[in-house]
Amino acid sequence: MAAKIVIPEELKKELPPSKWGKILGATPIIMTVIATMLAGLASSEMTKAQYDRSAAAQLQSKAGDQWSYFQAKKLRSAVARNSLDLLAATAAGGVPSLDAAALESADAATIAALTKGEIPAAIPAKFTAEVQTALEAVESSKPETEIAAALAKVSDATLAESLSAAREAAGAFDNATKGINKASDKFDDKLMGGDQALFRGFSAGRLRYTAARYDTEARLNQSVASILELQVRKGNISAEKHHRRSGKFFIGMLAAQMAVIISTFAIAARQKNFLWSIAAAAGAAAVSFSVYVYLCV
Numbered sequence: 001m002a003a004k005i006v007i008p009e010e011l012k013k014e015l016p017p018s019k020w021g022k023i024l025g026a027t028p029i030i031m032t033v034i035a036t037m038l039a040g041l042a043s044s045e046m047t048k049a050q051y052d053r054s055a056a057a058q059l060q061s062k063a064g065d066q067w068s069y070f071q072a073k074k075l076r077s078a079v080a081r082n083s084l085d086l087l088a089a090t091a092a093g094g095v096p097s098l099d100a101a102a103l104e105s106a107d108a109a110t111i112a113a114l115t116k117g118e119i120p121a122a123i124p125a126k127f128t129a130e131v132q133t134a135l136e137a138v139e140s141s142k143p144e145t146e147i148a149a150a151l152a153k154v155s156d157a158t159l160a161e162s163l164s165a166a167r168e169a170a171g172a173f174d175n176a177t178k179g180i181n182k183a184s185d186k187f188d189d190k191l192m193g194g195d196q197a198l199f200r201g202f203s204a205g206r207l208r209y210t211a212a213r214y215d216t217e218a219r220l221n222q223s224v225a226s227i228l229e230l231q232v233r234k235g236n237i238s239a240e241k242h243h244r245r246s247g248k249f250f251i252g253m254l255a256a257q258m259a260v261i262i263s264t265f266a267i268a269a270r271q272k273n274f275l276w277s278i279a280a281a282a283g284a285a286a287v288s289f290s291v292y293v294y295l296c297v
Contacts, residue, residue, distance in 0.1 A: 031259040031282075038253035038290055045246035049239045056235030059228055066225035070218050077214035084207040091200055098201040103187060110183040117208035120176035122216045125165035125223055130154045135226055138233070151234050159234065163227045170220040177213055184209070241297075248293040255286040 088095050100111045112118040127135070134150040184206055191199045259282035 027263040028260055031256050035253050035256035038249050042246045042249035045242045049242035052235050052239035056232050059232045063228035070221045073214045073218035077211045080207045080211035095204045096197050096201040098205040110180050113180045113209040114205040119212045122173045125169040127162050131162050148237050159231050166223040166227050252286045252290040
């Protein structure tokens with residue numbers, strides 16, 4: 001912290017008695033205050049940059065988990081389809097169709113799923129045009145400048161709402177398939193020890209339904225992961241912005257400190273008119289530069 005500067009009384013008497021002279025006499029104190037303020041702003045911007053980096057790293061971890069979940073769903077879908085192909089290839093005379101009569105007391109959704117491979121309707125989340133544009137820019141591997149420009153039009157609140165909508169869509173589909181999954185497990189235990197042709201037909205129907213369900217779940221979870229990726233990118237962009245602002249505020253602080261030194265030398269040398277004017281000009285430049293950084297950078 002800069003030491004308090006005291007102007008000797010004999011030097012004060014030599015200052016011009018005008019308002020401008022009084023301002024010049026207070027230049028060291030004013031510049032010290034400005035330098036302290038700019039140092040605080042530089043430190044504040046650096047802290048914000050570090051916070052945004054940390055938050056982005058946490059979001060990146062969540063996005064990575066979500067992508068792993070997406071890949072697991074796709075893998076399970078592929079396994080189910082391969083098992084279905086293997087069952088069809090090894091069954092003598094082919095795999096018989098599953099009759100709805102074999103699914104006693106099953107509801108319509110379960111019958112449609114196991115006999116026709118139909119799954120409950122999945123309603124994907126709807127995003128705003130700005131969010132959709134940003135998603136397409138990322139998916140198309142557009143340059144970072146274009147992605148940043150697209151994300152600049154999307155607020156943090158809009159991204160949070162989009163993430164919530166994507167998760168709700170995935171959760172709604174999970175809830176819609178819970179009853180079918182439980183009924184499928186029940187029929188698996190019931191039919192396993194009975195007629196083998198009937199059980200093969202049931203197994204084939206269950207594999208078709210499982211593959212379709214995992215494909216849909218993968219797409220819904222992909223939407224969640226994509227929105228998380230947008231949040232990560234937006235956090236990193238914000239961190240870069242705060243980092244640049246911190247550096248420029250630091251330069252402004254150095255200019256103000258230079259003004260303090262020049263004005264102090266001016267007092268010591270008693271060359272007030274010339275050197276104190278330089279100090280005042282440096283202080284004005286520091287303030288103007290800081291205002292520009294705060295409003296425009």
